Amino acid sequence: MTRIIFMGFGNVGFHLCSALHKIDHVSVNQIYSRNSITLASELKSIPTTHKLSEIEDADVYIIAIPDDAIAHFSETLPFKNKLVVHTSGSVAMNALSEKNRRGVFYPLQTFSKNRNVSFKEIPFCLETENASDLAILKSLASTLSETVVEINSEERAKLHLAAVFVNNFVNHIYSISHDYLLDNNISFDLLKPLIAETAAKIQSLPPSEVQTGPAKRNDKNTIEKHLHLLEDGPYSQLYKELTKAIVEKYKTETEDDTRKEL
Amino acid sequence: MTRIIFMGFGNVGFHLCSALHKIDHVSVNQIYSRNSITLASELKSIPTTHKLSEIEDADVYIIAIPDDAIAHFSETLPFKNKLVVHTSGSVAMNALSEKNRRGVFYPLQTFSKNRNVSFKEIPFCLETENASDLAILKSLASTLSETVVEINSEERAKLHLAAVFVNNFVNHIYSISHDYLLDNNISFDLLKPLIAETAAKIQSLPPSEVQTGPAKRNDKNTIEKHLHLLEDGPYSQLYKELTKAIVEKYKTETEDDTRKEL
Numbered sequence: 001m002t003r004i005i006f007m008g009f010g011n012v013g014f015h016l017c018s019a020l021h022k023i024d025h026v027s028v029n030q031i032y033s034r035n036s037i038t039l040a041s042e043l044k045s046i047p048t049t050h051k052l053s054e055i056e057d058a059d060v061y062i063i064a065i066p067d068d069a070i071a072h073f074s075e076t077l078p079f080k081n082k083l084v085v086h087t088s089g090s091v092a093m094n095a096l097s098e099k100n101r102r103g104v105f106y107p108l109q110t111f112s113k114n115r116n117v118s119f120k121e122i123p124f125c126l127e128t129e130n131a132s133d134l135a136i137l138k139s140l141a142s143t144l145s146e147t148v149v150e151i152n153s154e155e156r157a158k159l160h161l162a163a164v165f166v167n168n169f170v171n172h173i174y175s176i177s178h179d180y181l182l183d184n185n186i187s188f189d190l191l192k193p194l195i196a197e198t199a200a201k202i203q204s205l206p207p208s209e210v211q212t213g214p215a216k217r218n219d220k221n222t223i224e225k226h227l228h229l230l231e232d233g234p235y236s237q238l239y240k241e242l243t244k245a246i247v248e249k250y251k252t253e254t255e256d257d258t259r260k261e262l
Numbered sequence: 263m264t265r266i267i268f269m270g271f272g273n274v275g276f277h278l279c280s281a282l283h284k285i286d287h288v289s290v291n292q293i294y295s296r297n298s299i300t301l302a303s304e305l306k307s308i309p310t311t312h313k314l315s316e317i318e319d320a321d322v323y324i325i326a327i328p329d330d331a332i333a334h335f336s337e338t339l340p341f342k343n344k345l346v347v348h349t350s351g352s353v354a355m356n357a358l359s360e361k362n363r364r365g366v367f368y369p370l371q372t373f374s375k376n377r378n379v380s381f382k383e384i385p386f387c388l389e390t391e392n393a394s395d396l397a398i399l400k401s402l403a404s405t406l407s408e409t410v411v412e413i414n415s416e417e418r419a420k421l422h423l424a425a426v427f428v429n430n431f432v433n434h435i436y437s438i439s440h441d442y443l444l445d446n447n448i449s450f451d452l453l454k455p456l457i458a459e460t461a462a463k464i465q466s467l468p469p470s471e472v473q474t475g476p477a478k479r480n481d482k483n484t485i486e487k488h489l490h491l492l493e494d495g496p497y498s499q500l501y502k503e504l505t506k507a508i509v510e511k512y513k514t515e516t517e518d519d520t521r522k523e524l
Contacts, residue, residue: 172477
């Protein structure tokens with residue numbers, strides 16, 4: 001039985017705790033949270049505490065708090081030589097206090113309060129100071145997920161940056177389209193199949209192979225029409241930047257290869 | 263029986279023709295293409311021609327050629343008073359020659375050569391000069407899809423612009439992440455579940471409700487780390503633009519509401 005204590009209970013903490021709580025050979029023994037929390041019915045049996053001094057003994061301590069609070073919080077822990085891991089993509093392992101055995105247990109996914117996720121498909125990126133601790137994290141992660149990789153802090157920072165592009169930036173682009181259509185009384189629902197297909201395509205094909213559109217074709221006429229529609233509004237600069245980048249990337253391709261496309 | 267002739271046979275033409283060819287009350291009578299084309303086995307029975315003079319009589323002529331060629335091509339057609347439609351998101355209906363009855367039959371999706379698409383989920387955006395022609399297009403579209411809407415040229419131009427954001431621009435952002443990870447010997451596969459979930463989330467929730475990340479939190483420390491990783495490379499300007507836009511959009515939200523997130 002691996003005894004786990006969660007410290008912090010935001011979106012990552014909640015989803016990870018719920019998933020680990022269901023596993024037979026894992027026992028979530030306690031949740032520490034500075035703020036008062038209400039546990040969902042399936043987690044009600046887990047004791048909670050607001051006090052660092054009340055944190056119990058465990059095999060793995062999982063810190064799931066905001067990135068910029070991790071380093072200081074790990075210093076305040078009232079124990080040492082324990083396996084203490086954080087769940088962050090962007091924080092280095094050695095940001096954790098060296099008084100404990102350090103590790104990282106990073107589920108590469110976006111978590112929202114009211115949305116279930118299937119952990120089976122979520123890549124777990126692991127890092128530890130000691131090989132024996134890696135085995136502990138691997139055992140936990142591989143019970144949850146089919147994809148478990150060992151990745152050091154430097155690689156993880158790069159992976160997290162790439163994740164910011166495909167999640168945060170992409171979602172903001174969805175937002176722009178949403179708001180633009182709303183302003184023009186056109187239903188955003190019409191774009192949903194396109195959004196789904198755009199994401200589905202790159203599951204099997206490299207993104208550069210499925211790029212289409214006026215910028216790829218360097219179709220100046222359509223680009224001009226779009227800039228006219230955007231006038232000097234909030235999205236025209238971004239349209240120009242992205243169009244320029246796409247034109248640059250594909251400009252060496254023969255124009256014969258152009259196909260009628262979106 | 264609705265008799266159809268395709269003019270142009272790129273990705274849109276191929277997929278649309280294949281879908282319509284399967285319908286009982288539709289007959290694809292001919293394909294006109296300037297270039298020589300090889301028909302897939304299931305379409306082999308359809309006669310093809312390179313010559314405008316050989317185009318036969320039909321109920322609907324579907325022009326599926328590059329946007330900038332549509333206007334001129336429609337002028338060269340050797341017949342009049344027929345229902346002639348194009349399939350473009352960005353070209354106005356009245357770009358078609360007025361010697362025929364004009365219309366638009368726009369499937370809002372991205373099509374690739376080697377990828378099957380399910381037409382059932384694809385929104386068809388229709389426009390015609392005459393109400394009776396609209397009925398013909400509606401009958402065709404609703405046999406293929408569950409979503410058929412009437413949209414005028416002005417609205418369609420805006421919808422197409424929004425589609426460029428969520429498809430072309432989003433796919434380019436996938437490309438950036440792909441190339442960045444490749445340069446750093448990190449597998450792009452690790453991002454695929456995140457990409458899928460990011461697109462899945464907005465099928466049920468507005469994008470602004472699921473926005474996360476350092477820019478939304480205005481987490482200057484993480485943003486600085488990312489800019490340091492990107493140095494002055496090809497992606498730093500875009501990172502700055504998008505980050506600035508997200509910071510601006512969410513800056514009025516209370517900081518208390520910040521949750522630990524990607």
